Amino acid sequence: MYVATKGGEAAIENSHVLIAEERRGDPAVPELEAAQIREQLGGAVDRVMTEGSLYDPDLAALAIKQAQGDLVEAIFLLRAFRTTLPRFGASVPIDTAAMTIRRRISAAFKDLPGGQVLGPTYDYTHRLLDFTLVARGETPPVAPEEDATDAAMPRVADILGHEGLIEPETPPPGPEHPYDLTREPMQFPAGRDQRLQNLFRGDEGFLLALGYSTQRGYGRNHPFAGEIRMGTVQVEFTPEELGFPIALGEIEVTECQMVNQFKGAKGIAPQFTRGYGLAFGQAERKTMGMALVDRALRADELAEDRLHPPQDEEFVLSHSDNVEASGFVSHLKLPHYVDFQSELGMLRGMRASAEAMQKEAAE
Amino acid sequence: MSDAPLLQAEGVSHTYAGGQVGCVDVGFTLYPGEVLGIVGESGSGKSTLLSCLSGALPPSEGRVRFAGQGQGMQDVFQLSEPERRLLMRTDWGIVHQNPRDGLHMSVSAGGNIGERLMAVGARHYGDIRSEALDWLGRVEIDAERVDDLPRTFSGGMQQRTQIARILVSQPRLVFMDEPTGGLDVSVQARLLDLLRGLVRDLGVAAVVVTHDLAVVRLLSDRLMVMRQGRVVESGLTDQVLDDPQHPYSQLLVSSVLQA
Amino acid sequence: MSALQPAGSGAQFHSIDGVYNFAYLDEQTKRMIRRALLKALAIPGYQVPFGGREMPVAYGWGTGGMQVTASILGVDDVLKVIDQGSDDTTNAVSIRRFFNRTAGVPVTEATTEATVIQTRHRIPEKTLREDQVIVYQVPMPEPLRKLEPRETETRKMHAFAEYGLMQVKLYEDISRHGEITTTYDYPVEVNARYMMAPSPIPKFDNPKMHAMPALQLFGAGREKRIYAIPPYTKVRSLDFNDYPFEPQQFDDPCALCDAKGVFLDEVILDDKGNHMFVCSDSDHCRDRRAEGHMGPRAREAAEKGYGADQ
Numbered sequence: 001m002y003v004a005t006k007g008g009e010a011a012i013e014n015s016h017v018l019i020a021e022e023r024r025g026d027p028a029v030p031e032l033e034a035a036q037i038r039e040q041l042g043g044a045v046d047r048v049m050t051e052g053s054l055y056d057p058d059l060a061a062l063a064i065k066q067a068q069g070d071l072v073e074a075i076f077l078l079r080a081f082r083t084t085l086p087r088f089g090a091s092v093p094i095d096t097a098a099m100t101i102r103r104r105i106s107a108a109f110k111d112l113p114g115g116q117v118l119g120p121t122y123d124y125t126h127r128l129l130d131f132t133l134v135a136r137g138e139t140p141p142v143a144p145e146e147d148a149t150d151a152a153m154p155r156v157a158d159i160l161g162h163e164g165l166i167e168p169e170t171p172p173p174g175p176e177h178p179y180d181l182t183r184e185p186m187q188f189p190a191g192r193d194q195r196l197q198n199l200f201r202g203d204e205g206f207l208l209a210l211g212y213s214t215q216r217g218y219g220r221n222h223p224f225a226g227e228i229r230m231g232t233v234q235v236e237f238t239p240e241e242l243g244f245p246i247a248l249g250e251i252e253v254t255e256c257q258m259v260n261q262f263k264g265a266k267g268i269a270p271q272f273t274r275g276y277g278l279a280f281g282q283a284e285r286k287t288m289g290m291a292l293v294d295r296a297l298r299a300d301e302l303a304e305d306r307l308h309p310p311q312d313e314e315f316v317l318s319h320s321d322n323v324e325a326s327g328f329v330s331h332l333k334l335p336h337y338v339d340f341q342s343e344l345g346m347l348r349g350m351r352a353s354a355e356a357m358q359k360e361a362a363e
Numbered sequence: 364m365s366d367a368p369l370l371q372a373e374g375v376s377h378t379y380a381g382g383q384v385g386c387v388d389v390g391f392t393l394y395p396g397e398v399l400g401i402v403g404e405s406g407s408g409k410s411t412l413l414s415c416l417s418g419a420l421p422p423s424e425g426r427v428r429f430a431g432q433g434q435g436m437q438d439v440f441q442l443s444e445p446e447r448r449l450l451m452r453t454d455w456g457i458v459h460q461n462p463r464d465g466l467h468m469s470v471s472a473g474g475n476i477g478e479r480l481m482a483v484g485a486r487h488y489g490d491i492r493s494e495a496l497d498w499l500g501r502v503e504i505d506a507e508r509v510d511d512l513p514r515t516f517s518g519g520m521q522q523r524t525q526i527a528r529i530l531v532s533q534p535r536l537v538f539m540d541e542p543t544g545g546l547d548v549s550v551q552a553r554l555l556d557l558l559r560g561l562v563r564d565l566g567v568a569a570v571v572v573t574h575d576l577a578v579v580r581l582l583s584d585r586l587m588v589m590r591q592g593r594v595v596e597s598g599l600t601d602q603v604l605d606d607p608q609h610p611y612s613q614l615l616v617s618s619v620l621q622a
Numbered sequence: 623m624s625a626l627q628p629a630g631s632g633a634q635f636h637s638i639d640g641v642y643n644f645a646y647l648d649e650q651t652k653r654m655i656r657r658a659l660l661k662a663l664a665i666p667g668y669q670v671p672f673g674g675r676e677m678p679v680a681y682g683w684g685t686g687g688m689q690v691t692a693s694i695l696g697v698d699d700v701l702k703v704i705d706q707g708s709d710d711t712t713n714a715v716s717i718r719r720f721f722n723r724t725a726g727v728p729v730t731e732a733t734t735e736a737t738v739i740q741t742r743h744r745i746p747e748k749t750l751r752e753d754q755v756i757v758y759q760v761p762m763p764e765p766l767r768k769l770e771p772r773e774t775e776t777r778k779m780h781a782f783a784e785y786g787l788m789q790v791k792l793y794e795d796i797s798r799h800g801e802i803t804t805t806y807d808y809p810v811e812v813n814a815r816y817m818m819a820p821s822p823i824p825k826f827d828n829p830k831m832h833a834m835p836a837l838q839l840f841g842a843g844r845e846k847r848i849y850a851i852p853p854y855t856k857v858r859s860l861d862f863n864d865y866p867f868e869p870q871q872f873d874d875p876c877a878l879c880d881a882k883g884v885f886l887d888e889v890i891l892d893d894k895g896n897h898m899f900v901c902s903d904s905d906h907c908r909d910r911r912a913e914g915h916m917g918p919r920a921r922e923a924a925e926k927g928y929g930a931d932q
Contacts, residue, residue, distance in 0.1 A: 327682040331682030345870055470790060474790050487863045
């Protein structure tokens, strides 16, 4: 005898217990601490902070632990937490020209004021699995003292700008407060502030693929890595009561300035154009992909034909958010049997009509 | 037919952002039921002119005015966007050179033709369908094709479907951009005959832009010859073609005869 | 409606976790959403963009509905949450638990007892009352999206009431299949002006939306749109005069409670093609069985001497 099953509540409780078990893994193996993740899995922490839109290495590490290393899930956790935080206002824009640099390279020039500072990078490692890392307690080699970097590290974009070779970055007209996607819905056409915020929070893989495609012909814009710099910057805030900025602390960021295809117009001498990328922590792949896509999305502004997906603003900005994407894709796991029933009904009806017609035709 | 003009162009000029000249100082008056041909080689400015006249491209200088229903002459580019969009869907039509630009390729012929009716509120399936069938007949397409997709049609059939789709809303003015471009010579002739018949029967005014003198000979009452953005000669079609005055017109006409 | 609480009076609620505001969202956010709701009610069927927040539930799983519910919920409300018509489907359970944890409002499975009903994909069979609010979870708020992917274009189509493209789609259905083949999320015209996506309710439920005494609110969290239908508003399902809109029909009554004229779920019984149809609205079915109604299966079981099911 059919009995409508109840017990959805119990099923959910059990699934939570099971997942806690999965997360812990073999109890004989020591439990991972969030502090270990924070210190030793910086690549993951940086990505979760950037796409989670919240600079807090401890919380990001906790989210990664809770999500069992699934970074999209961790980003989701961080974002949901962010929603509950009170907001005081917006900081003064960070000044990357005043960055305390740990790494700074330019592909556009052999040498430049301040020099090429290689810093910590995997770029020139050989990708051979290092089995000594399996053992715990290995002694790392003594790191060379990082030389205090030359105070004068002007940004390559500024150097080019002095000669008028690159389009200037001018803030657009209108209110000073940048658009905030976490407070207002997306709008098309999107201003640059909205676009950059969207790309900052956007999935690294998605932007990487789109940026890659521009290099392969889907919207070529002849990019050069003008400069990539990574280091710490001050965050300052001007409270209304004081009227002057106070320093809140420091954050580590990576910035990429791409120098792209030059453009001229009637009466205006040609200049290089720009693409911009920024991320929390050390995240070069993300910032470079972002810069390539930023430039591609300026197609309308620069009177270029919009022929390819990376140039399609609605396409890129609507699908860059991996929390949205993951939610909607996975929502297909939810019951849809009422709608499916409707489709079944229609299909059966149509087939019955077709059969009846065939029978008639045969007679 | 009233004596009041239908379309008026005054000093229409357009120069592109990079400095290229599109068209310069073009003016004319078009009356209801008249067909005006605009001929020139590629680069003559005729396409730019067509874009300005049909409301697609605001001219750098000059005005385009149209006699709205019971409203007197209105500047086309001063209309609000909803007014302009409504105009494009009802009282005006544009026959594109490539039918793919003027048809929904994944909508049936019947759906394409019925669209303008549905866009202004037609809600009876049977009526919409019979009107679509009627029009298929008028453009000499077999009624059996009413549910077929245009992508299964020949180029000539696609073009005729495009024409039916526009004429169904009984527009007073139709713009045609190389209406026979890309079609076989024999198919062209048939299409031109059809167009001529329809235009006469319906009293539609038209502006036909083409490089092909045979097209204007058959279709248009009057003719303008364009070269390097300017109108170098205009007049009655037969007069201009039989007795061209301007050296460039003479060249055009004679080169056709030689071919 | 018991929703509107003056700010600061009783708005701080000590939920089970002790950390979050009443119903999770902060009061400013709720105010912002309520403003959007008021605008939506002033323009029935029009999609109002709103600054949707990241919720602790995945996009696509009810965040829009939850934000609307959170913004209107008051301590006196009684909440019912259903998915596919049933209170016991896992997602309905999950959402109910969420509001239980963060708001502590009484919850119910009885439609007649609820003041706020959050639903996914169904409208309850019992006619709703003037003192009730139904909140729909919406995945894709834009009815024209499948025909026109660009937001910049669909926005104009709504602004200029250019809905020909949808009518063409219906024409194509009839020319190809002899009937309109949309069976759920069937587009409607609200208050003789805006075209609206009712959310993936089966077309069977569309007629209930017309002149409904209750307030109908729609939330799309991922797309960040809110829309609404005020009570007793005209809602018309799109069709042709000679091919009028027809809701689905079921041949048999509910196998358990014998209800006719309700939406039925198909339950597959074995691998030999045996199936039966039972009420999708679990509350309605339970009420009827409590009143003594018996469908064919229930009668069969009683005759064979099986115990009465609950």
